[in-house]
Amino acid sequence: KQESPRTARDDSKDLAMCRILLAELESHQDAGPFLTPVNPKSVPGYRKIIKKPMDFSTIRDKLTNSQYLNLETFIIDVNLVFDNCEKFNEDNSVIGRAGHTMRRFFQRRWTELLRQ
């Protein structure tokens, strides 16, 4: 069976891409609920239900402190924001709908940028 060529993709632009993607998420009109960590004192049940909280400001700090090994670990944290949102919020709620809208936006933008 013909071995598929082991060509690594060019990851030299990945850090710039993470910065672009995060800036677009932070400035999106529906970003509000995701900009800062959920305060568990003001949201009953959140601490118990959401095991790994994540938000855009925490992702910003991690990116600034070079804590993302690669594009994949960055995408995992962004998706964690949206997965937490789906777990805690009804789909038919302001925050639930914002999460779906932001996830669709992010999915489209990173695939567009990766194709460029």
Ligand SMILES: Cc1ncccc1N[C@@H](C)c1cnc2ccsc2c1
């Ligand atoms: C993402 C999320 N999931 C569940 C509960 C809260 C939140 N976000 C916090 C910041 C938050 C906390 N309070 C409000 C009030 C209106 S939107 C909003 C957003």
